[in-house]
Amino acid sequence: MGNCCAPSAGRGDGRGGAYVQMGNKASAQQQNTWSKTGIVGLRDQGIKELPAVLSEIADTVKVIDASNNRITALPAFLPTLANLQRLTLSGNLLTVLLPPGACAGLTSLKLLVLDDNQLGDLPEDIGSLRRLERLSVSGNRLRTLPDSIGQLEALQSLVVSRNCLEQLPDSLAGCGMLEELDAQSNDLAVVPAALGGLKRLKALQLDNNRVFAIPSDLLFGCGALQTLSLHGCPIRPDELQETPGFKEFDERRKQKYDKVLAGGALLGARGLDEGVDRDVSPPQQR
Structure with missing residues (x-):
């Protein structure tokens, strides 16, 4: 599942030599x-x-x-x-973000975008970024997330799609302001029940993983959850619907759909997305 740490394409010298060699200099x-x-x-x-x-x-x-x-x-x-508030470094060749202890200096950082690099891990002290509201590290080589990520009390959006994650840490429950968690295209099989502590979570994207069940603690605990996407996962629709807490989640999902329709928005051919695939093959034994 996911990119399984495949190297990213379309960077560096692959741009046809059109680079300006600015180096370490900047004009007055x-x-x-x-x-x-x-x-x-x-x-x-x-x-x-x-x-x-x-x-x-x-x-x-x-x-x-x-x-x-x-x-x-x-x-x-x-x-x-x-005083740095927004740092965007997508599409580079970073293998390491910062040395140990360095995150503590970025006291004003609110947005950190590191998509499509070659990061194998995140700093253990990333929890020092106490004002961080959005962290996006899609398309890297992450296999784990540091436990200190749960110290990001201001974090509202976490995007870790297209990595090699085999699990999400229980400590994520400490991100009390989190509204969006996008972990699509990884190698996740289990969703931690501890994520039920995310009272503000509205959207959980888990497409293209190995997820075969959703804990009832999450469905009951995430009282704001309206979007749960599990396309490309082995979980079966009937199994999800029989999970305690699904009825309450489904009511919120339908309410969101009704509000979208009332606002005149177009939803496309799929209409109300169930979040799971109807034709699901049994999960393969590993």
């Missing part, structure tokens, strides 16, 4: 603009590292978008950017 005009606006735009620049000049304007930097480059490592000065 760029530095002046970054300093005034606090926004550092470096998308599609072909850079291999973040410019060292950012350390000289550390107090002013609020946003960095360095997506679609060839960055293999983040600089030692990054934790000094105490």
Whole structure:
């Protein structure tokens, strides 16, 4: 299931040599603009590292978008950017995020996007990012999530799709503000009952995993849950419907559907999505 840690394509030299070799330098005009606006735009620049000049304007930097480059490592000065709120590094070549203890310096970070890199794990101290509201690490090589992720008390959206996760930590229940959890296309077989502690969770995406059952603790406990997607999983519709707590969840799901219709939105040919596949083959023995 999932990408099972297959290397990502479409990065680096595969762009046909159209990169600008910016290297570690930035023009005076760029530095002046970054300093005034606090926004550092470096998308599609072909850079291999973040410019060292950012350390000289550390107090002013609020946003960095360095997506679609060839960055293999983040600089030692990054934790000094105490006012950094949004860091987007999708489509690079990162294998390690930050050294131990470095996350504690990013006290203002609210958004961290690391999709389509080569990360094998997340820092053990990622729980230090106490203001983080959105974390997206889709399309990496993660096999586990650190227990400290449960310390992200402000986290509202967690996207870990297209990795190699075999389990989700019970500590995720500590993310009391979490509304969206997207773990599609991994190798998950079991959904922790502890996730029933996520009282604000509205959407749980588990498509294309090995999930064969949903704990009743989750259906009862996640009182805001309206979307549960299990397409491509071996769980059978009748088994899900017989799970204690499903009736209550199904009522919330239908209420959401009715509100969407009342708002005049189009739902497409599928209409009210049941969240599971009707034609499900028995799970293979492993």
